[in-house]
Amino acid sequence: xxxxxxxxxxxxxxxxxxxxxxxxxxxxxxxxxxxxxxxxxxxxxxxxxxxxxxxxxxxxxxxxxxxxxxxxxxxxxxxxxxxxxxxxxxxxxxxxxxxxxxxxxxxxxxxxxxxxxxxxxxxxxxxxxxxxxxxxxxxxxxxxxxxxxxxxxxxxxxxxxxxxxxxxxxxxxxxxxxxxxxxxxxxxxxxxxxxxxxxxxxxxxxxxxxxxxxxxxxxxxxxxxxxxxxxx
Amino acid sequence: xxxxxxxxxxxxxxxxxxxxxxxxxxxxxxxxxxxxxxxxxxxxxxxxxxxxxxxxxxxxxxxxxxxxxxxxxxxxxxxxxxxxxxxxxxxxxxxxxxxxxxxxxxxxxxxxxxxxxxxxxxxxxxxxxxxxxxxxxxxxxxxxxxxxxxxxxxxxxxxxxxxxxxxxxxxxxxxxxxxxxxxxxxxxxxxxxxxxxxxxxxxxxxxxxxxxxxxxxxxxxxxxxxxxxxxx
DNA sequence: TAGTGGTCTAGACCACTTT
DNA sequence: AAGTGGTCTAGACCACTAT
Numbered sequence: 001x002x003x004x005x006x007x008x009x010x011x012x013x014x015x016x017x018x019x020x021x022x023x024x025x026x027x028x029x030x031x032x033x034x035x036x037x038x039x040x041x042x043x044x045x046x047x048x049x050x051x052x053x054x055x056x057x058x059x060x061x062x063x064x065x066x067x068x069x070x071x072x073x074x075x076x077x078x079x080x081x082x083x084x085x086x087x088x089x090x091x092x093x094x095x096x097x098x099x100x101x102x103x104x105x106x107x108x109x110x111x112x113x114x115x116x117x118x119x120x121x122x123x124x125x126x127x128x129x130x131x132x133x134x135x136x137x138x139x140x141x142x143x144x145x146x147x148x149x150x151x152x153x154x155x156x157x158x159x160x161x162x163x164x165x166x167x168x169x170x171x172x173x174x175x176x177x178x179x180x181x182x183x184x185x186x187x188x189x190x191x192x193x194x195x196x197x198x199x200x201x202x203x204x205x206x207x208x209x210x211x212x213x214x215x216x217x218x219x220x221x222x223x224x225x226x227x228x229x230x231x232x
Numbered sequence: 233x234x235x236x237x238x239x240x241x242x243x244x245x246x247x248x249x250x251x252x253x254x255x256x257x258x259x260x261x262x263x264x265x266x267x268x269x270x271x272x273x274x275x276x277x278x279x280x281x282x283x284x285x286x287x288x289x290x291x292x293x294x295x296x297x298x299x300x301x302x303x304x305x306x307x308x309x310x311x312x313x314x315x316x317x318x319x320x321x322x323x324x325x326x327x328x329x330x331x332x333x334x335x336x337x338x339x340x341x342x343x344x345x346x347x348x349x350x351x352x353x354x355x356x357x358x359x360x361x362x363x364x365x366x367x368x369x370x371x372x373x374x375x376x377x378x379x380x381x382x383x384x385x386x387x388x389x390x391x392x393x394x395x396x397x398x399x400x401x402x403x404x405x406x407x408x409x410x411x412x413x414x415x416x417x418x419x420x421x422x423x424x425x426x427x428x429x430x431x432x433x434x435x436x437x438x439x440x441x442x443x444x445x446x447x448x449x450x451x452x453x454x455x456x457x458x459x460x461x462x463x464x
Numbered sequence: 465t466a467g468t469g470g471t472c473t474a475g476a477c478c479a480c481t482t483t
Numbered sequence: 484a485a486g487t488g489g490t491c492t493a494g495a496c497c498a499c500t501a502t
Contacts, residue, residue: 001471027487038473043488051283059488060481177409177427177451195409195427195451219409219427233490259468270492275469291469292500 002037006045009035014054014065025055025063080136081157084128092130093154096187097123100142100149107139110202110212120148122158125187133221135187138213144205158211166205174200177219184216195219234269238277241267246286246297257287257295312368313389316360324362325386328419329355332374332381339371342434342444352380354390357419367419370445376437390443398437406432409451416448427451 010026013019026034031042046063049055057063084091101121108115120140125132138158140148144166151161180188180196188196199215242258245251258266263274278295281287289295316323333353340347352372357364370390372380376398383393412420412428420428431447 003471029487038475040474041472044471046488057488058481059479060486062481062487175407175429177429177449179427179451195411197407197409197429217409219411235490261468270494272493273491276490278469289469290500291498292467294468294500 002035003041003044006031006035006042007049010049019065021065023065025065027062079157079159080126080134089128092127094125095153096125097121098149107212111139111141112209118142122153123187124153131221132188133217135184135216136213138211140211141209144207144210162210166207166210171201171203180216188218190218234267235273235276238263238267238274239281242281251297253297255297257297259294311389311391312358312366321360324359326357327385328357329353330381339444343371343373344441350374354385355419356385364420365449367416367448368445370443372443373441376439376442394442398439398442403433403435412448420450422450
């Protein structure tokens with residue numbers, strides 16, 4: 001397929017960082033010449049990228065790499081740090097744990113590894129205006145993020161880092177309401193247990209399962225929102 | 233726009249029920265003739281409807297109205313009855329309340345009405361294999377569903393009924409974890425309070441806000457799942 | 465074999481933005 | 484005025500499905 005070769009070309013420019021946010025993308029005519037296709041075919045590539053939210057097209061002006069925050073719609077892979085900063089609140093991360101551990105049965109299954117295989121494990125509490133709003137327990141496949149343990153997660157979130165080293169292609173979520181364990185209460189600075197929203201997320205890149213994360217939010221401090229439109 | 237006239241035409245056939253699930257949709261060539269446009273333009277209309285999940289296209293065979301369940305992707309407007317039946321479990325609905333009430337301040341604001349204006353109110357518990365898994369408290373705008381109170385909600389869910397009388401065009405969700413009230417515990421047959429997942433949903437049709445619903449699920453009996461793909 | 469959707473071409477005109 | 488994206492046309496060839 002010619003149009004998908006063009007998409008791949010642009011996708012790699014974006015994924016590699018060569019074209020950062022708001023960077024102009026070649027025009028329909030330029031791509032048509034470059035790839036020796038008709039304008040309609042180049043157009044289709046750009047149109048699909050726009051539908052997927054990777055680029056923004058604007059009439060008379062051109063096509064640009066979309067700001068990351070607009071790249072997915074509902075319940076997307078959000079970056080909690082950006083969300084908090086978008087509300088003009090203080091964001092702070094406390095790294096409670098960052099080490100290598102042997103995979104438990106459950107973790108091995110989720111990551112597609114053998115039980116006992118080494119995996120990276122981190123526990124980070126994310127605070128808004130000094131109050132923890134999420135504790136993130138994360139298991140990472142060492143194959144796809146070998147330098148995970150050497151990152152400073154007070155400056156970059158695991159999600160940001162992992163997206164950079166292994167662009168994600170797929171994600172699944174589970175959302176449930178739970179009573180937090182004593183350990184989680186401690187991380188969230190909850191004096192007594194209260195209902196918590198738990199999001200379990202697995203993400204994939206081309207190289208396989210990247211990470212398995214359990215995100216716990218205190219019910220009193222967090223609401224998940226979303227919006228859907230059905231354009232007939 | 234010519235392609236959007238074609239989309240409207242097909243959309244109304246589906247919304248009116250004239251074309252039920254799996255009903256064949258006119259072919260690209262047929263639509264091109266009927267609307268006096270080129271095949272590429274008719275094609276675009278069908279393609280966009282397919283992208284929106286309203287129709288399924290299959291090479292060599294034709295285009296068909298999509299089964300309702302596949303019409304939205306993640307966290308979509310699900311029909312709890314269908315979901316339970318899809319698991320081959322027993323589904324049962326208990327209608328606890330179905331009446332007209334004056335809108336409270338909060339409800340009036342959510343529905344875009346004056347406080348004190350009459351609204352329809354229903355409380356229905358949805359059970360899977362005899363165990364309540366969701367209690368649905370719903371406020372309905374009487375302007376868009378005048379016959380709401382005369383429905384038998386043990387046979388059709390409010391969501392199904394409202395979709396039929398006012399095709400929804402937009403929806404917003406909030407998800408949070410809460411401790412249920414004594415009243416909700418009663419409806420859910422919970423002997424003691426446990427963390428519950430609460431989904432607050434507002435839906436719109438062309439005529440305005442249709443309904444404001446509070447859906448409460450016991451944490452021990454319910455998990456919300458979803459899947460995202462980023463096709464480069 | 466006839467019909468369907470999937471892909472592609474080489475033009476065209478328009479409304480819009482940028483310079 | 485030049486360039487861009489948005490829409491549309493009238494063809495074409497292909498792979499697939501149904502009969």
